[in-house]
Amino acid sequence: MRHTELPFTGPATFLKAPYRPLSEPWIADVGFLGLPYDFAVGYRPGARFAPGALREASGRYAPGPEGYFDLETETYCLQGVSLVDAGDVDPAQLEYQETFHRITEAARALRQRVRLPVFVGGDHSVTYPVLRAYDDLEALHVVQLDAHLDFSDSRNATRYANSSPFRRAVEDVPGLNITVIGLRGLRTSSEAYRAARERGHTLVTAAKVRANLPWVLERLPRGQKVYVSFDADAPDPSILPGTSSPEAEGLTYGEAIAVVRQTIEQNELLGLDLVELAPNLDPSGLSSLVGARLLAEVLAVWGSTTAL
Numbered sequence: 001m002r003h004t005e006l007p008f009t010g011p012a013t014f015l016k017a018p019y020r021p022l023s024e025p026w027i028a029d030v031g032f033l034g035l036p037y038d039f040a041v042g043y044r045p046g047a048r049f050a051p052g053a054l055r056e057a058s059g060r061y062a063p064g065p066e067g068y069f070d071l072e073t074e075t076y077c078l079q080g081v082s083l084v085d086a087g088d089v090d091p092a093q094l095e096y097q098e099t100f101h102r103i104t105e106a107a108r109a110l111r112q113r114v115r116l117p118v119f120v121g122g123d124h125s126v127t128y129p130v131l132r133a134y135d136d137l138e139a140l141h142v143v144q145l146d147a148h149l150d151f152s153d154s155r156n157a158t159r160y161a162n163s164s165p166f167r168r169a170v171e172d173v174p175g176l177n178i179t180v181i182g183l184r185g186l187r188t189s190s191e192a193y194r195a196a197r198e199r200g201h202t203l204v205t206a207a208k209v210r211a212n213l214p215w216v217l218e219r220l221p222r223g224q225k226v227y228v229s230f231d232a233d234a235p236d237p238s239i240l241p242g243t244s245s246p247e248a249e250g251l252t253y254g255e256a257i258a259v260v261r262q263t264i265e266q267n268e269l270l271g272l273d274l275v276e277l278a279p280n281l282d283p284s285g286l287s288s289l290v291g292a293r294l295l296a297e298v299l300a301v302w303g304s305t306t307a308l
């Protein structure tokens with residue numbers, strides 16, 4: 001029994017999925033893994049609380065046995081799609097290498113079990129050890145929704161913070177290409193920007209999304225294996241204030257979903273993360289509800305465009 005009627009009943013798991021730790025044998029279509037690690041933030045902490053907060057908030061969006069009824073197509077989606085909450089990776093607090101090792105091993109294990117692994121951070125540093133679990137592929141295209149580039153080689157003599165996960169990832173994971181959507185940080189490192197450009201990354205500002213969304217959608221990868229990394233600071237802080245480093249003039253919810261939808265529809269989605277959501281920075285609870293809704297909606301898009 002994975003579904004009870006009211007949002008706040010039963011044990012809090014992602015979308016009220018059954019909890020099955022990776023130490024047990026199971027397979028499913030979708031598996032959630034919490035990565036409650038935020039020791040790498042350069043500013044306000046709290047993303048360690050996101051897996052717990054999103055489990056609780058996502059009860060609001062738990063699909064019934066028939067899935068979700070899509071108002072646009074008047075059909076059900078996620079019908080018969082099996083979801084599992086695989087629990088959390090325990091961080092080793094200050095031992096980032098040990099923590100990253102645990103994350104990579106858990107991500108590899110999850111990839112063996114499910115068609116779509118969903119990783120819930122944590123600050124953005126966790127995406128680096130997650131992407132290491134994809135090093136068996138010839139090529140992988142990351143679509144990163146983010147206010148910031150997160151491609152710094154080093155900041156304050158620190159190379160594994162949440163401003164560097166993609167710089168570390170391209171060093172370790174073969175065949176990685178990256179498209180970033182939503183950039184608008186005022187303190188963008190020109191070195192990081194040039195290095196990303198030289199690698200052929202596609203860098204799209206939030207201003208460009210606002211000015212011409214169809215132009216942006218045209219530039220998304222096509223026909224590739226993709227991984228979507230969704231930073232909670234990509235949307236505008238008016239809808240998602242609970243994040244370490246909010247930047248004004250962000251994406252609308254609709255723009256963010258349009259980017260993710262187009263990415264999923266024209267590629268093969270092999271993984272997804274939602275990072276940098278700090279529920280403690282938003283006492284209204286709105287950020288957790290928007291984050292949970294986002295996860296649910298991305299799953300619905302994936303379920304309606306993927307043959308299961």
Ligand SMILES: [Mn+2]
Nearest residue numbers: 124146150231
């Ligand atoms: Mn980020």
